[in-house]
Amino acid sequence: MRSRAVLRALALAGVLALPDGASAEEYLGREELLALAFPGLTPVPHTLWLSDALRERAQSEVGLTPSTLRVRYWQAGARTAWILEEIGKEQPITLGIVVDAGHITDLRVMAFRESRGWEIRHEFFTRQFAGVGLDESGRLDRPIDGITGATLSANATDRAARLALWLARQADTRAATR
Amino acid sequence: MPPRADSSVRAPARRAAWLWRWHRRAGVVACVLLLMLAVTGLALNHSEDLRLDERAVGWDWPYALYGPSATGAWKGFEVGDTWLLQGGEGRIFLGTRELGGCEGVITGVASVQQMILVACERELLLLTPDGERIDALGAATGLPVPVGGLAVLGDEALVLAGGLWQRFDADAMALSPAGGEAPQKIRPGTPPQALLEELGRAAGWLHWERFLLDLHSGRLFGSAGVLVVDVGGVLSLLLALSGVLMWGLRRRPR
Numbered sequence: 001m002r003s004r005a006v007l008r009a010l011a012l013a014g015v016l017a018l019p020d021g022a023s024a025e026e027y028l029g030r031e032e033l034l035a036l037a038f039p040g041l042t043p044v045p046h047t048l049w050l051s052d053a054l055r056e057r058a059q060s061e062v063g064l065t066p067s068t069l070r071v072r073y074w075q076a077g078a079r080t081a082w083i084l085e086e087i088g089k090e091q092p093i094t095l096g097i098v099v100d101a102g103h104i105t106d107l108r109v110m111a112f113r114e115s116r117g118w119e120i121r122h123e124f125f126t127r128q129f130a131g132v133g134l135d136e137s138g139r140l141d142r143p144i145d146g147i148t149g150a151t152l153s154a155n156a157t158d159r160a161a162r163l164a165l166w167l168a169r170q171a172d173t174r175a176a177t178r
Numbered sequence: 179m180p181p182r183a184d185s186s187v188r189a190p191a192r193r194a195a196w197l198w199r200w201h202r203r204a205g206v207v208a209c210v211l212l213l214m215l216a217v218t219g220l221a222l223n224h225s226e227d228l229r230l231d232e233r234a235v236g237w238d239w240p241y242a243l244y245g246p247s248a249t250g251a252w253k254g255f256e257v258g259d260t261w262l263l264q265g266g267e268g269r270i271f272l273g274t275r276e277l278g279g280c281e282g283v284i285t286g287v288a289s290v291q292q293m294i295l296v297a298c299e300r301e302l303l304l305l306t307p308d309g310e311r312i313d314a315l316g317a318a319t320g321l322p323v324p325v326g327g328l329a330v331l332g333d334e335a336l337v338l339a340g341g342l343w344q345r346f347d348a349d350a351m352a353l354s355p356a357g358g359e360a361p362q363k364i365r366p367g368t369p370p371q372a373l374l375e376e377l378g379r380a381a382g383w384l385h386w387e388r389f390l391l392d393l394h395s396g397r398l399f400g401s402a403g404v405l406v407v408d409v410g411g412v413l414s415l416l417l418a419l420s421g422v423l424m425w426g427l428r429r430r431p432r
Contacts, residue, residue, distance in 0.1 A: 030320040045350065069312045072351060083319050091279075094318040111318035113281075
C-alpha cells in the first residue's frame with residue numbers, strides 16, 4: 001500500500017514538474033505584434049520575393065537561406081516588422097522582430113512548439129536584442145547571452161534576428177530604388 | 179552374460195553418449211540463431227553510442243518486409259498527376275519528395291493559380307508545383323484555427339477556417355468571409371500502392387534500432403519468426419541443461 005502511495009505521489013510530482021512549454025504555446029498574435037511595433041500607426045503590408053540570386057546572397061552574407069520564396073512584412077516609415085520561423089531542435093519557433101534603421105527595436109517569441117527551451121520567451125533574454133544590428137561579417141554586432149538548457153532555441157533566435165536585419169536591409173534597398 | 183555391475187557402470191556412459199549426440203545436433207541448429215541473437219543483442223546494448231535510433235536502414239528488403247502500413251496511415255490528396263501525402267509522423271510529401279512538416283493533420287490540398295495550397299489543422303502552406311515552399315500562414319500569423327478543409331469554386335480556393343468558409347488570397351496570404359452556400363469539400367483519395375511502397379523506403383522511417391529489435395525478437399518475419407526465436411530459446415535451455423547433465427554423468431564413474 002505504501003509503495004503504491006509513493007508511486008502515485010511521484011507520478012503527480014512528475015506531472016506538476018512538467019514545464020509550461022511542454023506543449024505548443026502561442027504567446028502573441030500578429031495583430032498584437034503590429035500594435036506593439038507601430039503604436040498608433042497603421043502599417044502597410046508588403047511582400048518581399050526572394051529570387052534564387054537573393055537567396056544565394058543571404059547565404060553568403062549572413063550564412064542563412066530563407067525557408068520560403070517570399071516573406072511578408074509590415075512597414076510604417078523606416079520601421080519594419082517581420083514574422084519569421086526558425087527551427088530550434090525539431091519544431092519551428094515563430095518570432096516577431098521589429099527593425100528600425102538597421103537595428104532591432106523589439107523581438108518577441110510569438111509561438112513555441114518545442115518541449116524544451118521555452119525560456120527564450122522571457123524578457124530577460126529577448127531584451128538583449130534591442131539595439132542590435134549586423135556587423136560587416138553578417139553577425140550580430142553585440143554578443144547575446146544564451147540560456148543553459150535552451151541553447152538550440154537561443155541559437156534559432158540569433159539566426160532569425162540576423163535574417164530579419166538582412167531582410168530589412170533588402171526591403172530598404174528595394175524602397176530606395178522604387 | 180556380463181556381470182550386473184558392468185552394465186550399471188556402462189548405463190551412465192551410454193546416456194552421456196546419447197546426450198552428447200543430441201547436444202551436438204541441437205548446438206548446430208541453435209548456432210546460427212544464437213549468433214544472430216548475440217550480435218543484435220550486443221548492438222542494441224550500445225544503441226545510443228552507435229546512434230542506431232537515428233540511422234535509417236539503407237537496404238530495400240527490410241522495408242518490403244514491413245510493408246507500407248508500417249509507416250502509419252498515409253493521408254493523400256491527388257494534385258495533377260501526383261499525390262500530396264502526409265505520413266503518420268506528420269511530415270508531408272509531394273510524390274516521394276519530402277517537404278517538411280505541417281502543423282496538424284492534413285485536411286485538404288488544392289491547385290490555386292498554378293500553385294499548390296495545402297491545409298493542415300493549424301497551418302496553410304503555399305507551394306510551387308514542384309513542392310518548394312512559397313509562403314505559410316499559421317495560427318500565430320493570423321490563421322483562424324482549426325482548418326477543416328479546402329474547396330475550389332471557379333478560380334478561387336475556399337478555406338474552412340475557424341468554422342467558416344473563407345476566400346483565400348494567395349498574394350496577400352489572407353482570408354476573407356466567403357458567404358453563400360457551403361461548397362463541397364475536397365476529400366482525400368486512395369494513393370496508389372506502388373507510391374506508398376516507394377514512400378515507405380524514401381521516408382527512411384526504419385531506423386537500425388527498430389530493425390535490430392524486430393530481428394532480435396523474430397517479429398521481422400511475422401509470427402513464424404517469433405516461433406523460430408522461441409524454438410531457439412528452448413534449444414538454448416536444453417543445451418545448457420544437457421551440458422550440465424553430461425558433465426555430471428562423466429564425473430560419476432570416478
